Amino acid sequence: MLQPLYQVFIRNIDTNDLFEIPFISLGFTEELNKGRDAKVSLDFKAAKAVADAYNTDILFLFTSGLREIWIQKNNVKLYIGVISDFSIAKDDKGFLRIDLASVGYLTLLSKRRTAEKREFSNTDAGQIAKTLIDESQLSDSPHSDLGITFGLISTSVTRDRTYRFDNIRDSVIRLSNENLNNGFDFDINNDKILNVYYPTKGTFKSNIIFDKGNIINYRFRKPLILSLTNQVYVIGEGFNDDVLFTKRTSPVEYREVFTLLEDVLSDSRDVKELTTLQDKGDRYLLENQSPRVGLEINHLDNNPDINSYELGDEFMVNIPELNITNERKRVYKRVFSIDTNSLTVVTITVR
Structure with a gap:
């Protein structure tokens, strides 16, 4: 059997130039509805040889502007992201190593914000996610365009939302199955296409x-007792006696086995839709009412x-x-x- 060919490429987004870089080691992590990141280690001399071949230098090659990093197997992308950190280290034997850290495009959206007030009423959740990303890419065009396009946006559940300078990455995740019952799964794939899957992704x-x-x-x-919850209070918008909240309780069999175990979720203080609080509580119980x-x-x-x-x-x-x-x-x-x-x-x- 032929050994697979793994390659690392650096892309200068401004010029679209693509450079293959020999690597020492690499790794990437991806998690459903949470995004991805990567780390790559290079031999300084090998990287410098690439820079020299293109009449440039190491710092320009990796750090002078937004740089994409691709990890490929047999010419198929396994990972795409942008370089988020660059360092050079010299060991006690004189060996020079370059370490690159990278984040995927979902994480990059943590550096984007919604408008001062963006409202959605009775709008499909997948369309809300698509619109938030689309409007961000148009907000300071062409400088704001990340090249994210849109593929499958499955019809899911309608939501009411009001955003004020909200983190776009977090806003999309909060609409997903990571945070809500009746949410959706989603990804930004290796072609930088946002896909929304309802009710779930996968076959x-x-x-x-x-x-x-x-x-x-x-x-x-x-994990056992301290990791379990079978009754949860989810707190929404408001203060003191006027606060919006819901109490969600697991079926009795979960409380019989492990006794009553309670928790409070208070990270939705800007939510004024009771259905959202209920879905958030139900998702939390689904994940935590029995040993996970x-x-x-x-x-x-x-x-x-x-x-x-x-x-x-x-x-x-x-x-x-x-x-x-x-x-x-x-x-x-x-x-x-x-x-x-x-x-x-x-x-x-x-x-």
Whole structure:
């Protein structure tokens, strides 16, 4: 079997010039409805040789303006983002290393804000997300255009929202299944296309099975009493006796097993829609009313191929010592890494 070709490219967004850079090690992390980030380490001499070939220097190549970074496998993008941090380190043997940090385009939207007052009434949640991003990209055109376009925007649930200088990344996430029951899943993919999926993203991959044949190792964790909540108060807009709030309670069987366990969510103080508070509380209970089993599985790339499944997809898992037999598990997080020995490992978090 031919060894896969992994490559790192730097793109100068102003000129569209693309530079391939030899790397020492790399890794990226992506999480459903939360975005992605990456780290890449380079040999200074190898990077300088690339800069010299294009009659430029290291600092201009990596830091003089917005720079995209691509990670590819066999000419297919695995990751796209922008360089967010640059450093050079010299060790005690005189070896010079460049370390690059990168964030994806969703995280970059944390540096964008809504207008001083932007209102939506009875508007589909996916369209709200699309509009917030679209208006931001038009707000100071052409300087505000990040190149994000729009693909599938599934019809979901209508919402009322008022935004005042709100963080756009956080505003989109708060509309999603990360924060609300009846939210949506979404991503900004490697072509910089926003997609909104309702009710969820992903398909069942019947051709992928994780078992002793491809699991290198795993980590199983089951948080208990202090991580559980079966009754939650969600606080919205208002003050003192006029505050809007809702109390959401899990079915009695959860309270019988672990006793009453309460919590308060107070990060929605600008919300004046009761349905939103209810959906937020219901989502929180769904995630926390019973022990949320965490299972991390490590596998080598190509067994299966990282391009054969995505976040949100499901497949069968067999781990007899955990009494897991032909159980469908869904991918919520994925970490890809290539170390200095060229070992390529993918760590997935499934539930």
